[in-house]
Amino acid sequence: MIDDIGARAKAAARQLATTSSAKKSAALRAMAAAVDLDRARILAANDRDMAAGADEGISDALMDRLLLNDGRIDGIVSGLNKVADLPDPVGVHTGGWKLYNGVRVQRTRVPLGVVAVIYEARPNVTADAGGLCVKAGNAAILRGSSYAYSSNAAIGEVMRQALEREGLNPDAVQIFPDTTRDGARALMQAKGYVDLLVPRGGPGLIAAIEAEATVPFVIDGAGNCHVYVDAEADLEKAAAITFNSKVQRPGVCNAAETLVVHAAVADKFLPGIAIQLMEAGVELRGDEKARNLVGDMKQAVEEDWGTEYHDLIMSVKVVDSLDEAIEHVRTYGTGHTEAIVTEDYSAAQQFVEEIDSAVTMVNASTRFTDGEEFGFGAEIGISTQKLHVRGPMGLEALTTERYILYGDGQIR
Amino acid sequence: MIDDIGARAKAAARQLATTSSAKKSAALRAMAAAVDLDRARILAANDRDMAAGADEGISDALMDRLLLNDGRIDGIVSGLNKVADLPDPVGVHTGGWKLYNGVRVQRTRVPLGVVAVIYEARPNVTADAGGLCVKAGNAAILRGSSYAYSSNAAIGEVMRQALEREGLNPDAVQIFPDTTRDGARALMQAKGYVDLLVPRGGPGLIAAIEAEATVPFVIDGAGNCHVYVDAEADLEKAAAITFNSKVQRPGVCNAAETLVVHAAVADKFLPGIAIQLMEAGVELRGDEKARNLVGDMKQAVEEDWGTEYHDLIMSVKVVDSLDEAIEHVRTYGTGHTEAIVTEDYSAAQQFVEEIDSAVTMVNASTRFTDGEEFGFGAEIGISTQKLHVRGPMGLEALTTERYILYGDGQIR
Numbered sequence: 001m002i003d004d005i006g007a008r009a010k011a012a013a014r015q016l017a018t019t020s021s022a023k024k025s026a027a028l029r030a031m032a033a034a035v036d037l038d039r040a041r042i043l044a045a046n047d048r049d050m051a052a053g054a055d056e057g058i059s060d061a062l063m064d065r066l067l068l069n070d071g072r073i074d075g076i077v078s079g080l081n082k083v084a085d086l087p088d089p090v091g092v093h094t095g096g097w098k099l100y101n102g103v104r105v106q107r108t109r110v111p112l113g114v115v116a117v118i119y120e121a122r123p124n125v126t127a128d129a130g131g132l133c134v135k136a137g138n139a140a141i142l143r144g145s146s147y148a149y150s151s152n153a154a155i156g157e158v159m160r161q162a163l164e165r166e167g168l169n170p171d172a173v174q175i176f177p178d179t180t181r182d183g184a185r186a187l188m189q190a191k192g193y194v195d196l197l198v199p200r201g202g203p204g205l206i207a208a209i210e211a212e213a214t215v216p217f218v219i220d221g222a223g224n225c226h227v228y229v230d231a232e233a234d235l236e237k238a239a240a241i242t243f244n245s246k247v248q249r250p251g252v253c254n255a256a257e258t259l260v261v262h263a264a265v266a267d268k269f270l271p272g273i274a275i276q277l278m279e280a281g282v283e284l285r286g287d288e289k290a291r292n293l294v295g296d297m298k299q300a301v302e303e304d305w306g307t308e309y310h311d312l313i314m315s316v317k318v319v320d321s322l323d324e325a326i327e328h329v330r331t332y333g334t335g336h337t338e339a340i341v342t343e344d345y346s347a348a349q350q351f352v353e354e355i356d357s358a359v360t361m362v363n364a365s366t367r368f369t370d371g372e373e374f375g376f377g378a379e380i381g382i383s384t385q386k387l388h389v390r391g392p393m394g395l396e397a398l399t400t401e402r403y404i405l406y407g408d409g410q411i412r
Numbered sequence: 413m414i415d416d417i418g419a420r421a422k423a424a425a426r427q428l429a430t431t432s433s434a435k436k437s438a439a440l441r442a443m444a445a446a447v448d449l450d451r452a453r454i455l456a457a458n459d460r461d462m463a464a465g466a467d468e469g470i471s472d473a474l475m476d477r478l479l480l481n482d483g484r485i486d487g488i489v490s491g492l493n494k495v496a497d498l499p500d501p502v503g504v505h506t507g508g509w510k511l512y513n514g515v516r517v518q519r520t521r522v523p524l525g526v527v528a529v530i531y532e533a534r535p536n537v538t539a540d541a542g543g544l545c546v547k548a549g550n551a552a553i554l555r556g557s558s559y560a561y562s563s564n565a566a567i568g569e570v571m572r573q574a575l576e577r578e579g580l581n582p583d584a585v586q587i588f589p590d591t592t593r594d595g596a597r598a599l600m601q602a603k604g605y606v607d608l609l610v611p612r613g614g615p616g617l618i619a620a621i622e623a624e625a626t627v628p629f630v631i632d633g634a635g636n637c638h639v640y641v642d643a644e645a646d647l648e649k650a651a652a653i654t655f656n657s658k659v660q661r662p663g664v665c666n667a668a669e670t671l672v673v674h675a676a677v678a679d680k681f682l683p684g685i686a687i688q689l690m691e692a693g694v695e696l697r698g699d700e701k702a703r704n705l706v707g708d709m710k711q712a713v714e715e716d717w718g719t720e721y722h723d724l725i726m727s728v729k730v731v732d733s734l735d736e737a738i739e740h741v742r743t744y745g746t747g748h749t750e751a752i753v754t755e756d757y758s759a760a761q762q763f764v765e766e767i768d769s770a771v772t773m774v775n776a777s778t779r780f781t782d783g784e785e786f787g788f789g790a791e792i793g794i795s796t797q798k799l800h801v802r803g804p805m806g807l808e809a810l811t812t813e814r815y816i817l818y819g820d821g822q823i824r
Contacts, residue, residue: 014742018765099787103776110768112798195798210626216799237821244823330426352816353430356522364515364819373824374815375511386524386607386812387628388799400798403786404764407776409649411656412785 002186005141005174006193009114012171013139017111019168021088027166028084028131034162035127035155036077043068045154046123053147065121066148076127076155079378083131086377089395090137103407109399111137113195116176116187116215118143120201123151129200130159130173132378136398139172141194143187146179181208188213196398198380218397221384222308223253223336225366228325228351230342231264237363238265238341239273245339245366247280250312253382254337254369257308258315260325263289266318270294274316282312289318305332322347326354333357336384337369358384358391414598417553417586418605421526424583425551429523431580433500439578440496440543446574447539447567448489455480457566458535465559477533478560488539488567491790495543498789501807502549515819521811523549525607528588528599528627530555532613535563541612542571542585544790548810551584553606555599558591593620600625608810610792630809633796634720635665635748637778640737640763642754643676649775650677650753651685657751657778659692663722665794666749666781670717670727672737675701678730682706686728694724701730717744734759738766745769748796749781770796770803 016024035042046068053063095107115138117129126142133140144152156175164170176187188197188209197217199205209217227245229238245256261270266289274284274294284290285300297316304315305328319325329338339361340351352360359369369392371379376394383389389397428436447454458480465475507519527550529541538554545552556564568587576582588599600609600621609629611617621629639657641650657668673682678701686696686706696702697712709728716727717740731737741750751773752763764772771781781804783791788806795801801809 017768097787099780099785103780105786113768214622216797218799234821240821240823248824356429356525357814359815359817361817362819363821364817365823367824368511368515368817368819368822369815373511374517375509385628387630390812391815400802402769403771403781403803405771405773405776405780407774407780409646409652409775410780411652411777412660412779 001178002190002193005176006114006190008171009139009141009174010193012169013111013113015169016134016137016139016172017113019137021091023166023168024088024135024137025084027163027168028080028135030162030166031127031131031159032077032080032084034158035073035080038158039070039073042073042151042154042158045150048150049148058147062121062147066123066151068123068151072124076124079124079128080131083135083378086135086395088135089399094401101410103405103410106404106406107401108404109396110402112398112400114139114141114193115398116141116143116190116194116197118184118187118197118199118201118205119145120205121145121148123148123155125200126152126155126175127159129198129380130156132380132395133398134172136395138398139174141174141176141187143176143179143184149179184208185212188215191215200381218381218383218388218393219385220253220381221336222334223255223382223384224258224306224308224332224334225254225256225336226258226260226329226333226338227256227366228260228329228338228340229262229265229269230322230340230344230347231262232344232347233262233265233269233341234343235265235269238269239276241339241341241363241365242273243276243280246277246282246314247312248365248367251310253308254366255310256314256339256366258305258317258332260317260319260328261290262322262325263318263320266290267293270316270318277314280312282314284314284316286316287318290316308334322350326351329355334384336382337361337366339364339366358382413590414602414605417588418526418602420583421551421553421586422605424581425523425525427581428546428549428551428584429525431549433503435578435580436500436547436549437496439575439580440492440547442574442578443539443543443571444489444492444496446570447485447492450570451482451485454485454563454566454570457562460562461560470559474533474559478535478563480535480563484536488536491536491540492543495547495790498547498807500547501811506813513822515817515822518816518818519813520816521808522814524810524812526551526553526605527810528553528555528602528606528609530596530599530609530611530613530617531557532617533557533560535560535567537612538564538567538587539571541610541792542568544792544807545810546584548807550810551586553586553588553599555588555591555596561591596620597624600627603627612793630793630795630800630805631797632665632793633748634746635667635794635796636670636718636720636744636746637666637668637748638670638672638741638745638750639668639778640672640741640750640752641674641677641681642734642752642756642759643674644756644759645674645677645681645753646755647677647681650681651688653751653753653775653777654685655688655692658689658694658726659724660777660779662724665720666778667722668726668751668778669719669721670729670744672729672731672740673702674734674737675730675732678702679705682728682730689726692724694726696726696728698728699730702728720746734762738763741767746796748794749773749778751776751778770794
């Protein structure tokens with residue numbers, strides 16, 4: 001099965017690679033219109049998934065992720081139209097020069113080819129990911145959760161019909177039919193077919209890919225993000241940034257998990273922010289020095305410093321110096337995002353120089369590590385690896401580069 | 413052992429990441445001077461490797477690769493000095509913009525951290541690879557062949573002493589002591605320590621890495637390169653490019669393996685180039701049409717089209733159209749380098765559009781796919797993968813990027 005799907009994807013990718021920007025955008029808009037028009041069919045398929053989910057007694061949270069309604073369909077439609085409007089990353093010349101012998105070198109951005117996406121229960125990812133892949137000139141193989149299979153199949157079929165009406169190969173979007181673990185593994189190991197595997201899921205999926213994938217992948221890994229409040233911090237900014245980084249959306253990877261506070265301002269800063277956080281439902285787990293300043297703080301254990309809570313929990317550490325703060329972050333951080341709050345120029349510079357995370361921030365919330373916030377228009381994920389792409393991934397992450405050399409008979 | 417070496421490398425990498433360009437260049441020059449001055453010690457160590465190799469009865473070719481002499485030491489010295497002179501890839505701002513809310517985004521090039529290199533018998537790779545890693549701000553773990561261990565250890569020791577004299581952590585260059593297969597595997601799986609693994613070796617090493625590595629790697633894969641002589645080719649240029657691509661250095665990955673000729677010029681072109689190639693010792697293996705034009709050409713079998721000979725052998729195919737040529741290249745190519753020879757503008761454009769190799773050439777020898785030729789000053793290898801870096805790899809391939817955001821209290 002993987003051979004058939006892989007070969008179809010390669011054929012579609014070959015066509016898409018030389019399809020004009022205008023035609024790709026038109027296809028995206030046609031997909032959006034088709035999802036809009038065929039929403040009854042998609043919602044009916046979603047009803048079947050929801051009914052099956054209810055029969056199986058899946059959790060309310062999972063049921064909510066699974067659910068499609070008119071509002072969510074509207075979101076899919078506007079998402080596809082927005083991607084249609086984004087600038088095409090393909091065909092951009094990213095460099096060029098003349099060699100000593102007159103040969104002209106041109107470096108140009110091209111699609112990767114076939115992109116596989118493995119994701120969990122949200123059916124909107126089918127349209128989002130499929131749209132982004134097509135926009136960047138890639139064929140998509142989409143493998144969602146078994147719980148969402150009817151919804152995904154319906155969305156996929158609607159997108160494929162739109163592609164066909166636009167004169168494009170419908171295999172540019174394929175829904176992978178095997179939603180078992182074996183199916184996921186087949187996709188992870190589809191060497192020769194899959195040029196990039198993008199996982200959109202939790203630590204279990206990431207671990208499986210790291211252990212089993214033989215195709216190239218980008219990892220959207222854990223974010224154990226830190227906010228460091230320096231001795232010279234503006235404490236109002238520090239409170240706003242700490243609160244926002246922790247509370248605005250605690251379940252995402254760019255939320256802060258640890259607050260590190262310089263001892264010089266701990267007594268002025270910690271009691272106030274602790275009340276604010278606790279009133280917002282945040283459980284605080286601190287070291288001895290922090291607990292001496294805030295009464296009802298739990299004792300942090302070693303494990304806390306390395307934990308991405310994904311929840312309204314925050315560990316709190318008091319340090320005696322910027323160096324100690326940097327050391328703590330380097331020891332326990334996951335290389336995602338760290339922020340310093342300070343008015344001290346040299347402290348800010350030292351922090352951004354010595355912390356080697358995908359993103360370091362001075363006086364800004366960790367929540368800004370995000371493709372939309374960065375202005376990429378859309379986000380495929382946030383890479384915590386160092387190869388290929390790092391930090392928020394926009395359309396460019398779905399492309400590669402190649403060289404074209406123009407000569408006139410030159411030889412070595 | 414890997415834990416100790418890995419931790420030392422990480423510590424050295426941390427220092428190097430914030431070491432100035434001037435200091436890194438000075439260290440490279442100090443290493444060059446030390447190799448120059450301590451050449452007797454390095455040559456004595458090499459004598460031991462050569463004597464052991466002779467005792468084991470290794471091949472003349474391997475003995476030659478293993479050998480160091482004054483000329484080769486001179487090459488190492490000038491290589492290190494040349495890398496010292498290259499522009500520092502680290503610290504370059506590769507992008508920057510202001511967000512809607514006033515936060516300034518800065519994208520900057522930084523070292524990868526720890527780079528491991530697994531290579532074969534040539535001891536000069538120890539200095540080359542170590543020098544390139546240090547120049548790009550990375551700590552190097554170098555694991556060469558057991559045959560060259562004494563030579564590598566001596567070169568490494570000399571480099572480490574030079575680093576120390578320059579006030580840098582000598583662990584920026586470490587020779588990995590375990591030259592067994594288990595040692596290689598330990599390095600391939602040193603997750604958390606190795607940020608990039610660079611293999612410099614043959615298909616066996618590449619296959620082992622693809623199967624066993626859990627650390628990120630770049631593959632310098634096979635080059636089944638094609639020269640296509642179009643119906644509208646200038647046949648003089650075609651002959652020069654074909655001959656140069658095949659004969660100038662047949663054992664390397666950018667040498668051509670298959671000659672594809674349009675039927676419209678086959679009778680004018682093939683007999684002449686066949687004589688030239690055969691006089692240079694090239695064995696030709698052709699399809700029926702080619703053999704009808706050149707008498708003493710062997711019959712090509714299916715396997716020939718997919719083979720990287722690395723030798724004075726060339727397969728020859730006659731096609732009836734540009735489309736058929738593109739189809740042949742896409743079916744059997746390895747995505748390394750392909751050249752078209754033509755004076756037809758549209759044919760050239762179609763070829764470079766539809767062939768998705770790391771490098772496509774118009775009217776130039778495939779031998780130009782090379783870091784030195786590209787003007788990178790040095791080459792770590794030629795990537796045939798699509799992620800991270802593609803085509804000739806210079807110093808930039810040993811770096812990654814990260815973001816720094818400067819705010820003034822912004823929150824979401």
